Amino acid sequence: MKTFLATLLFALSAQAFNVTPYKTPLAFLATRYRAFHTCNCLYVMKMNQDYCTNYSKVEPQIFTINIDAANKSVSSGIMGMDFKPSVAKFVSDRVGCAIVNQ
Amino acid sequence: MSLAGFTMKNKIVLFVVSLFAVSALAGKTTTSLQQMEQIAFAPKTETDSLLLYSDKELLFERYNNGYTANNKHVAWSASKSMSSAIVGALVYAKQINIQRSICDYIPEAKNFNHCDLRTADFLSWSSGLIWNELYEDPSGDREQSSVGQLLYGDGIANTSNFIISHPSKTPGKNEWNYSTGDSTFVMALARAAVPVVEEQIFPWKYLFDPLGIDVTFGQDQAGNFGGGSSMYIRPRDFAKIGELYIARGMWNGKRIFSEAWVDYTNQRPEAFDLALYGNEVLYSKRSWWTLNPKIAQARRIPDTLIANGHWGQYLVIVPSLKMVLVRMGNNQDPTSNFELVDVIEKAVRAVEEHQAGGVK
Numbered sequence: 179m180k181t182f183l184a185t186l187l188f189a190l191s192a193q194a195f196n197v198t199p200y201k202t203p204l205a206f207l208a209t210r211y212r213a214f215h216t217c218n219c220l221y222v223m224k225m226n227q228d229y230c231t232n233y234s235k236v237e238p239q240i241f242t243i244n245i246d247a248a249n250k251s252v253s254s255g256i257m258g259m260d261f262k263p264s265v266a267k268f269v270s271d272r273v274g275c276a277i278v279n280q
Numbered sequence: 281m282s283l284a285g286f287t288m289k290n291k292i293v294l295f296v297v298s299l300f301a302v303s304a305l306a307g308k309t310t311t312s313l314q315q316m317e318q319i320a321f322a323p324k325t326e327t328d329s330l331l332l333y334s335d336k337e338l339l340f341e342r343y344n345n346g347y348t349a350n351n352k353h354v355a356w357s358a359s360k361s362m363s364s365a366i367v368g369a370l371v372y373a374k375q376i377n378i379q380r381s382i383c384d385y386i387p388e389a390k391n392f393n394h395c396d397l398r399t400a401d402f403l404s405w406s407s408g409l410i411w412n413e414l415y416e417d418p419s420g421d422r423e424q425s426s427v428g429q430l431l432y433g434d435g436i437a438n439t440s441n442f443i444i445s446h447p448s449k450t451p452g453k454n455e456w457n458y459s460t461g462d463s464t465f466v467m468a469l470a471r472a473a474v475p476v477v478e479e480q481i482f483p484w485k486y487l488f489d490p491l492g493i494d495v496t497f498g499q500d501q502a503g504n505f506g507g508g509s510s511m512y513i514r515p516r517d518f519a520k521i522g523e524l525y526i527a528r529g530m531w532n533g534k535r536i537f538s539e540a541w542v543d544y545t546n547q548r549p550e551a552f553d554l555a556l557y558g559n560e561v562l563y564s565k566r567s568w569w570t571l572n573p574k575i576a577q578a579r580r581i582p583d584t585l586i587a588n589g590h591w592g593q594y595l596v597i598v599p600s601l602k603m604v605l606v607r608m609g610n611n612q613d614p615t616s617n618f619e620l621v622d623v624i625e626k627a628v629r630a631v632e633e634h635q636a637g638g639v640k
Contacts, residue, residue, distance in 0.1 A: 202433030204423045210432040211416075215354075222496045222512045223352050229345075233610065237418040272484070274496040274512060277436055 205256060208236045209264035210277050213254040216243055217266040217275035221250050251278075312633055313340055316626035319619055320607065326592070326616040327609045328353060329515040330623075334631040335602040336523060343515075345610070352496060352512040353608040358589035360463035362487075362495075362521060363507035364403055364545060364567030367470050368529070368537035369486035376473035378403060382444075382465075385472040389444050396452065399469045402462040404549035404566045406454040409446040411461045415590065416612075427460045431509065438502040440468035456551040456564060460508035463567060467507025479503065491524065491531055493517040509590075515606045522597040522604035525585055546570075546585060561621065562588060571621070579625040592618050596627070603631045 212234045219230035231243050240257045250268035252275075255261050265278040313332070320330045321344060328347045332340040343349065355362070370376045376385070376399065383395040394409075401407045414425035422428055426446070429435055435442035443461040474482045483505065488495050494517065498510030524530075525545075529537040545566050552564045562569040569586040570576075576584065587595040592609035605627045611618055 200424060200426075200429040200434050202423075202429055207422065207425075207428045207432045210436075211428075214432065218354065218496075218498075218512065223354065225346060225351065233612075236416065271494075272496060274498050274510075276499065276501070277432070279501070 205261060206264060208241050209254040209256065209261070210266070212236050212241045212243060213252045213264045213266040214275055214277055216245070216254070217250070217252040217268060220245070220252070221268040222271075222274040250275075312626045312629035316340070316623055316630055317342065319626060320623045324616050325609070325618045326611050326613065327607060327618060329606065329608045331515050331519055331604075331606040332627050332630065333519055333522070333604040334634050337634075339630065339634055347608075349514065349516060352494075352514050353593070354589075355511040355513050355518070355587075355608075356509055356589035356591060356593050357460065357463075358518075358587040358593040358595060359497075359506065359511035360460075360508050361568045361587035361595070362511055362513075363463055363467050363470075363505075365521060365524070365537070366483050366487045367399070367403065367466060368541040368545070370470055370473060370482070371541060372529070372535065372537045373486060375482075375486075376470060382469060385469045386440060386444065388441060392444055392447070393451070394444060394448070399466065401454055402466045402469065404454075404456070404551065405458050405462050405564060406456050406549050406551040407459070407462050407465070408448045408450060408453065408455045408457070409443070409459070409461060410449050411446060411457055411459040413457075413459055427509075430461060430464065431506070436500055439464050439500045439504045439506070440502070443468070454551045456549055456553060456557075458564070463508035464504070464506060466567070467505040470507075471504060487536060490534055490536060491517075491520045493520055515608055518595050518606050518608075519604045521587070522595050522606070525597050526599050526602050526604070562586065571624070575621060579621060579628075581621075581624055581628050584624070592620075594620060596624055598628060598631070601628065601631050601635070603628065 215234035216230045219225050219233050227245065242255045242257055244253045251265060253263035253265045255263035266275045267278050269276050320327050328345050329343045330340065331338065347353065367376065367378065371378060378399040380398060381395045382397050382399060383389045389395060397407055412424060412426040414420045414422065415427060430439055430442060443465045449455055470482065471479050478485060480503065483497055493513065496512035498506040524536060525542055528539045528542045529535055545568055547566055549564055549566060561572055561575060563572055565585065569588045571581060571584050582598050582600040585597040592607065592611040594607040596605040605624065607623065609618055
């Protein structure tokens with residue numbers, strides 16, 4: 179019943195918006211956001227690591243950060259979960275960082 | 281200094297004069313400029329930088345939270361106003377006609393029946409495309425945020441295709457709807473309008489290089505610029521954009537865009553409905569903002585042109601005073617608070633005092 183109601187509500191809200199619901203799950207949005215903004219904060223804004231990992235935090239705070247300084251690349255996964263991390267990599271001074279396909 | 285040679289009367293005169301001097305110095309701590317600083321950098325304001333110019337003269341500059349003049353700062357949605365400036369430069373260079381159908385530049389728009397729309401509609405946040413401008417509020421349905429999907433989800437392969445695939449809310453009728461999609465699509469149209477060899481360089485060729493601005497401008501995986509959100513700029517460079525509008529499109533003797541473009545920018549979009557938005561602090565202009573005239577009048581603030589970005593990024597231009605105010609910050613903590621109108625008010629007073637010769 180709960181599933182039915184959820185499906186119904188979902189269908190109704192999608193109709194109200196008159197748009198196909200988006201497909202990318204929140205886990206990807208959150209980890210890409212975190213990787214992307216940490217990367218730009220470090221390599222474009224040139225702020226320090228503590229500042230940047232705090233700047234790019236996402237609620238709930240379960241999204242990890244791993245910095246590969248040698249390659250100017252930042253990845254973000256989910257704490258305690260087997261989730262292939264999202265990666266953002268510095269491209270150039272003009273473009274800044276870009277999200278790398280998973 | 282010895283006072284031995286002074287008579288008692290002279291000593292009293294000297295004492296009184298000193299008192300005046302001390303009180304004059306003390307009075308200086310309450311100048312409008314210092315009041316502006318106190319408000320802008322009060323606890324919890326999270327101001328990263330504040331700069332104030334009067335007729336190109338730097339009256340005030342302060343950085344905070346580890347930032348310096350050399351650090352670029354994310355402009356977030358203030359990027360939208362700079363994207364508009366780029367289009368203005370392209371119009372002046374006869375590279376784009378904003379009144380033509382978007383299908384003349386991006387034929388894919390035909391597939392979604394959007395050929396009735398013009399670049400001008402997107403510059404005015406009036407495309408009427410359905411768009412959910414939700415940010416990071418955890419209580420919202422972030423998965424169905426059009427902005428989140430644009431930048432980190434369904435849109436990253438090609439933001440232009442993603443935006444134009446959204447249907448019109450009310451086909452044939454424009455509705456004002458502040459949208460990162462509209463401003464990002466403006467840059468996609470601009471990119472489509474320039475020669476292929478300029479696709480990657482046109483923001484710099486037509487706007488940033490002539491002004492000597494070193495900006496970082498993010499792109500999607502197809503090379504479209506993040507015109508609604510993805511610029512990183514140093515505060516002093518951000519101020520140059522303000523000077524360009526005060527000079528009505530001229531920079532060091534070179535015309536970047538026409539005076540008509542400045543006037544066009546300053547118009548309120550036809551679809552910006554005062555019955556709905558009349559009480560907002562900021563009113564929409566075309567890809568820019570201005571203070572609500574009632575607030576401006578009450579605070580004696582002349583007409584403003586404002587670029588306004590997420591978490592407190594502001595470029596405030598007061599053309600009648602040749603005043604430029606830049607404020608960058610990080611107001612992502614909901615308990616932080618930056619009082620924009622108060623700071624603009626004090627900045628205006630400070631510039632007025634300076635121009636009247638009150639502050640040296």
